[in-house]
Amino acid sequence: xxxxxxxxxxxxxxxxxxxxxxxxxxxxxxxxxxxxxxxxxxxxxxxxxxxxxxxxxxxxxxxxxxxxxxxxxxxxxxxxxxxxxxxxxxxxxxxxxxxxxxxxxxxxxxxxxxxxxxxxxxxxxxxxxxxxxxxxxxxxxxxxxxxxxxxxxxxxxxxxxxxxxxxxxxxxxxxxxxxxxxxxxxxxxxxxxxxxxxxxxxxxxxxxxxxxxxxxxxxxxxxxxxxxxxxxxxxxxxxxxxxxxxxxxxxxxxxxxxxxxxxxxxxxxxxxxxxxxxxxxxxxxxxxxxxxxxxxxxxxxxxxxxxxxxxxxxxxxxxxxxxxxxxxxxxxxxxxxxxxxxxxxxxxxxxxxxxxxxxxxxxxxxxxxxxxxxxxxxxxxxxxxxxxxxxxxxxxxxxxxxxxxxxxxxxxxxxxxxxxxxxxxxxxxxxxxxxxxxxxxxxxxxxxxxxxxxxxxxxxxxxxxxxxxxxxxxxxxxxxxxxxxxxxxxxxxxxxxxxxxxxxxxxxxxxxxxxxxxxxxxxxxx
Numbered sequence: 163x164x165x166x167x168x169x170x171x172x173x174x175x176x177x178x179x180x181x182x183x184x185x186x187x188x189x190x191x192x193x194x195x196x197x198x199x200x201x202x203x204x205x206x207x208x209x210x211x212x213x214x215x216x217x218x219x220x221x222x223x224x225x226x227x228x229x230x231x232x233x234x235x236x237x238x239x240x241x242x243x244x245x246x247x248x249x250x251x252x253x254x255x256x257x258x259x260x261x262x263x264x265x266x267x268x269x270x271x272x273x274x275x276x277x278x279x280x281x282x283x284x285x286x287x288x289x290x291x292x293x294x295x296x297x298x299x300x301x302x303x304x305x306x307x308x309x310x311x312x313x314x315x316x317x318x319x320x321x322x323x324x325x326x327x328x329x330x331x332x333x334x335x336x337x338x339x340x341x342x343x344x345x346x347x348x349x350x351x352x353x354x355x356x357x358x359x360x361x362x363x364x365x366x367x368x369x370x371x372x373x374x375x376x377x378x379x380x381x382x383x384x385x386x387x388x389x390x391x392x393x394x395x396x397x398x399x400x401x402x403x404x405x406x407x408x409x410x411x412x413x414x415x416x417x418x419x420x421x422x423x424x425x426x427x428x429x430x431x432x433x434x435x436x437x438x439x440x441x442x443x444x445x446x447x448x449x450x451x452x453x454x455x456x457x458x459x460x461x462x463x464x465x466x467x468x469x470x471x472x473x474x475x476x477x478x479x480x481x482x483x484x485x486x487x488x489x490x491x492x493x494x495x496x497x498x499x500x501x502x503x504x505x506x507x508x509x510x511x512x513x514x515x516x517x518x519x520x521x522x523x524x525x526x527x528x529x530x531x532x533x534x535x536x537x538x539x540x541x542x543x544x545x546x547x548x549x550x551x552x553x554x555x556x557x558x559x560x561x562x563x564x565x566x567x568x569x570x571x572x573x574x575x576x577x578x579x580x581x582x583x584x585x586x587x588x589x590x591x592x593x594x595x596x597x598x599x600x601x602x603x604x605x606x607x608x609x610x611x612x613x614x615x616x617x618x619x620x621x622x623x624x625x626x627x628x629x630x631x632x633x634x635x636x637x638x639x640x641x642x643x644x645x646x647x648x649x650x651x652x653x654x655x656x657x658x659x660x661x662x663x664x665x666x667x668x669x670x671x672x673x674x675x676x677x678x679x680x681x682x683x684x685x686x687x688x
Contacts, residue, residue, distance in 0.1 A: 212268075212361055213288060213295065213369035217340075217407055218391045221303035221372070222280040226391045227259075229288050229295075230268040230361075236289045237261060239273045244283035244299050251287065251297075259288075263388055266354045272391045278302040298369050301339075307411040307447070309339050313543040315488030315516025316346040317360065318380060323520050323540065325363025327559040331542055332367045334561055338544075339409060340371050344488035344516060345378025345419075345454030352383050361389070374416060377403065378454040378488065382420045392416075397429070397436035404433065406440050412547055413446035415482075417453040419465070424472050434476055441480035442652040445625060447571065448547060449482050456487040458513050460494050460526035460535055470502070477511060479654050483552065483569060485513045486543075491523040493556060494535040495565055504531060508569055514554065516543055534565045579622040580650060580672045582630065585615040590668070604666045613659040616670045618650045624674065632658035633669045641666075 212230040219226070227239055240254040259273035271288070278284065281304030287294045312331060317324050332338065348356040364373065377386055387402060396404035403418040415437070423430045441449060457469035477485065478500055493516060500510035518540060525537040540559045545552065550573060556565040582600055584592045589612055590602040602614055614632060628650045634642040644658035650672070660668060 213298065213365050214361065214390070215300055215368055215370070215372040216374060216391050217303075217372050218274055218393055219276070221340075221407060221409055222305065223278045223302065224274055224276050225278060225284070225300055225302065225372075226272065226274045227286070227288065228270065228272045228389065228391050230270055231289070232268055233290070233293070234261060234264075234269045236269075236293060237271055238290060239275065239286055239288050240294075241275055241284050241286035244285045247285045247297075249297075265385070265388075266358075270388060274391070280304055281306075300370055300372075303339065303409050305410065308548045309410050310335065310337055310544055310546040311339050311409070312341040313344065313452075313486050313514070313516055313545060314341065314518035315344045315486075315493075315541075316378065316491060316521065317343070317519045318346045318349045318521050320520025320540075321356075321359040321363050323559070324518055325366075327518070327540060327542065328363065328367050330559075330561060331544075331557075332370075335544055338371055341368060341373050342414070342416075342452050342486060343373065343375040343518075344452055344486055345376045346380040346488060347375060347378070347386070348381050349521075351381035351386055354385065357385055357389060374407070374414070374452075376416045376452045376454055377418050377420065379420060382418065395440075397432050399429065400433065400436075404436060406444075408444065408446055410547060411447040411549075413441070413444040413449045415440055415449070415451045417451065419453040419455040419469070422453070422455075422469065422473055424468060430472070434473075437476055438480060438652060441482075442649045447550065448552060449480065450484050450486065450545075451477060451482050452486045454487060455489050456494075456513065456515055457485070458496050458499065458529075458531055460490045460492050460515065460529075460532070461523070462526075463490070474511075480652055482511050483571075484545075484554075485511055487513060487515050488517065490515060490526075491517045491519075491521050492525060492535055492537045493517060493539060493541045493564060495533050495554075495556070495567060496531045497533045499531055508572065512567065512569065514543060514556075516541060516556075518542055533567075536564055539564065579620075580624075580628070581617075581619045582670050582672050583617045583619070584670060585617060587614075590614075599669050599671045601667050601669045604662045604664050604668075606664045609663050610661060611659055612662050613657055614668050614670065615655060615657040618654050618656060618672065620651050623651050629673050630656035631671055631673055632656075632660070633671075634660040634662070635667045635669065636663065636665070 214228050216226045237259045239257045239259065240251045242254040257273045257275055259271040262270045262272050280302055283299055283301045285297050285299050287297050289295055348360050350356055375390060392402040393405040393407055394401040395406060396402060406413065406415040455465045455469065457466055457474050459466040496513040498505040498507060498510035498512050520540060522538045525535055541556055541564060544555045550571040552569040554567045555563060558564050584600055584602050589608045590604050593601055593603060616630060618630060627647055630646045632644045633640055642660055646656035
């Protein structure tokens with residue numbers, strides 16, 4: 163550098179310092195300190211293409227992260243609260259991932275972060291010392307009842323187009339908490355290349371919000387199950403294939419319709435029992451179910467009749483509000499359905515069929531249960547929960563609204579009320595006793611051990627467990643008593659047996675808080 167003539171050395175130093183200061187200010191917008199990489203390593207852009215978030219455990223306090231890498235040592239996650247993050251991971255916590263296998267020269271890694279604070283943002287990166295992914299953020303689940311999430315039906319084909327739509331969805335709806343996919347994520351579930359295409363376009367969104375998928379008929383392969391880390395709370399032998407989780411006041415159950423069989427075949431009873439218990443154990447206000455094949459189709463499908471006969475009755479008994487499906491590559495929404503009949507809004511189950519990819523089929527017959535169908539349109543659904551109101555908004559790839567629907571749950575007020583109806587039987591006559599409680603009077607010629615069954619249906623629901631009491635009377639005196647305890651908002655039958663004679667009476671009624679406590683009378687709910 164040549165000095166400016168006629169200026170003293172100290173003045174020259176001042177000018178040089180001012181010049182550097184001006185240059186620093188001029189170029190400072192180029193530097194993003196919030197995502198600046200510390201000097202301890204370089205960015206590995208290939209890692210960022212493979213990161214997917216799921217929940218294998220409690221969404222409020224854990225976050226599961228999966229990724230693929232060529233280097234078997236890129237096996238750790240560093241994370242810390244996002245608030246105040248300045249680009250340095252020097253004070254970050256670290257989790258070592260489990261290496262669960264390799265394919266196409268890549269290792270698959272899976273790590274679960276535990277001990278998170280609900281509703282809190284975190285920044286994380288994956289890799290190893292000297293080679294890290296770019297920092298990314300996620301937010302642990304909150305406990306509130308106002309949130310939105312994404313549903314998409316079949317992707318299967320057109321991954322680039324789907325990726326563009328997905329990024330637009332996330333840009334237009336930045337508050338989304340998670341995404342659900344209804345199966346057939348790829349066309350050939352055994353193709354490593356197709357899975358690579360899927361994850362490349364999925365990761366920019368689903369490395370920030372969790373992705374919770376169901377399996378379809380095209381992707382129910384080993385590559386699917388090795389790629390995702392899902393809750394293992396399903397029935398024995400079907401862990402991850404059947405699972406459920408809670409977010410806010412919503413309980414979401416994900417089923418694998420490839421295994422949803424019929425009575426007497428395979429593990430049907432095991433799967434149905436798990437489904438019933440899964441719903442019974444949940445006290446969430448909303449109950450949604452996700453699986454691939456539609457029970458109510460756009461075009462007739464042999465599997466639809468099977469699902470209607472063998473699975474829909476249990477979904478109805480369990481109190482499902484909405485079922486999210488795919489498979490037939492159109493958008494479709496049913497009217498509310500219960501017992502095969504159309505119901506008023508707010509009653510029964512609404513079935514939503516989505517189609518997110520570029521594979522389209524034509525419309526089907528205008529079945530009376532169809533409220534809306536639209537063919538040849540790639541689409542997605544935004545579901546918003548706001549307390550007792552669920553709003554579904556379906557949009558096309560350009561973000562245009564193609565359908566909307568709202569369900570409003572009536573608040574549970576007043577005393578719980580249930581209908582207890584004896585099951586008809588030639589051994590007895592059904593009547594109402596003087597106290598209004600249903601009774602079964604034993605017919606002439608009937609004696610010995612006899613079982614008595616009742617159907618239970620909620621008029622005004624009750625949170626928790628109730629008791630159906632059976633009382634055996636002869637000549638007005640009680641000879642015996644039997645009780646069946648269950649959540650009768652989920653279970654709809656009860657049964658008890660007595661050794662009876664002609665003229666005996668068995669009364670059945672429903673109570674709450676049945677205990678042995680002194681000076682405590684149960685509340686009759688019937």
